[in-house]
Amino acid sequence: AQSVAQPEDQVNVAEGNPLTVKCTYSVSGNPYLFWYVQYPNRGLQFLLKYITGDNLVKGSYGFEAEFNKSQTSFHLKKPSALVSDSALYFCAVRDFGNQFYFGTGTSLTVIP
Amino acid sequence: GAVVSQHPSRVICKSGTSVKIECRSLDFQATTMFWYRQFPKQSLMLMATSNEGSKATYEQGVEKDKFLINHASLTLSTLTVTSAHPEDSSFYICSARDRNSPLHFGNGTRLTVT
Numbered sequence: 547a548q549s550v551a552q553p554e555d556q557v558n559v560a561e562g563n564p565l566t567v568k569c570t571y572s573v574s575g576n577p578y579l580f581w582y583v584q585y586p587n588r589g590l591q592f593l594l595k596y597i598t599g600d601n602l603v604k605g606s607y608g609f610e611a612e613f614n615k616s617q618t619s620f621h622l623k624k625p626s627a628l629v630s631d632s633a634l635y636f637c638a639v640r641d642f643g644n645q646f647y648f649g650t651g652t653s654l655t656v657i658p
Numbered sequence: 659g660a661v662v663s664q665h666p667s668r669v670i671c672k673s674g675t676s677v678k679i680e681c682r683s684l685d686f687q688a689t690t691m692f693w694y695r696q697f698p699k700q701s702l703m704l705m706a707t708s709n710e711g712s713k714a715t716y717e718q719g720v721e722k723d724k725f726l727i728n729h730a731s732l733t734l735s736t737l738t739v740t741s742a743h744p745e746d747s748s749f750y751i752c753s754a755r756d757r758n759s760p761l762h763f764g765n766g767t768r769l770t771v772t
Contacts, residue, residue, distance in 0.1 A: 580760055589664065589751050589763035590702075636701065638761075646692070646761060650701040 548573045548641050552649035559627045560657050567622040567652045569611075569637030578640040579620040581611055583633050584651075590636060596620060607631070627656045661685060662754050664764025671742055671771055679737045679767045681752030687732040688754035692761070693725075696749040708735050742771045 549572045559565045571577055578597050582590040594605025601613045611622045622635060637649040661684040671677050681691060690709050694702040706722075708714040708729035716722045724746075726738040735754070739746055751766040 582761075582763070587749070587766065587768060589662075589765040590753075590761075592760050592762065595760050645707075646704075648702050 548639060548645070548647045550637050550639050550647050550649040552635075552637055552652045554652050555650070556653045556655070558655045558657060561629055562626050565624050565627040565631070565654065565656070567635050567637075567654060569620045569622065569649055570618050571620060571637070571639045572618065573639050573641055573647075575642060577620075579611075579613060580638040580640065580646075581605065581609070581620075581622050582636045582638060583607075584636065585633050593622070593635075629656045629658050632656045662688075662752065662762045662764045664752050664767055666767060667765060668768045669770070671769070673743055673771055674741055676738055676740045677742055677769060679739075679750055679752070679769075681735045681737070681754065681764050683733045683754045683756075683762070686754075686756050688735070689732065689756055691729055691735040691752060691754045693727060693735075693737050694751045694753065696751060696766075702751065705737075739769065742769070744771045747771045 551570045580595045581593040584590045593609050594603050596603045596613045604610045609624050613620050632655050635652050639647050663682045665680045693705045695705050696702050704717050705720045706714040706716045706727050708727050710729050710732050714727035729735040747770050749766050752764045753761040755761050
């Protein structure tokens with residue numbers, strides 16, 4: 547069965563420090579992987595995706611994610627966190643049936 | 659970029675009434691639209707998948723007679739919560755995609771049933 551795991555409910559990081567939000571997945575075949583961000587009382591915004599090609603994917607707002615096939619991971623990263631990055635982050639995988647599976651979300655708090 | 663418009667953003671209704679939520683894709687044809695429900699501090703729960711011109715496919719445990727979904731055109735899907743009760747109060751989010759895009763989400767609808 548397809549699934550996505552975000553092992554951390556909450557991540558706290560000081561402003562200016564690098565941040566990592568973890569995601570691991572389980573899917574048959576080659577995965578299509580996505581990161582979305584949700585601000586309070588808003589829908590989700592697309593950040594970045596991995597379909598094929600370079601394992602390091604760059605997305606919006608300075609975020610990037612690295613696809614690691616051997617570890618079945620797709621961690622979201624940013625070199626220097628901003629207070630405005632504080633939000634809820636969702637990892638998602640799309641299978642060949644075009645069904646999306648979301649992780650449980652990680653709440654990121656960037657401390658000034 | 660692709661935009662999905664969801665309306666209304668907030669709605670308060672009395673118990674027993676019905677509420678309709680609209681989801682529109684503004685600059686692309688959405689072959690598939692999805693409806694999610696989100697409880698506080700929880701992930702998205704997929705309620706149903708709708709393909710234009712066909713009946714929606716509901717996830718297990720979702721009452722199709724209570725949550726009516728219509729996808730009459732390639733740019734519009736509606737979710738109607740019928741005979742709403744306080745336990746239906748939640749944040750509802752639609753999303754849409756065409757064949758080659760990631761999901762694009764609406765801004766969600768905060769439903770409060772009093």
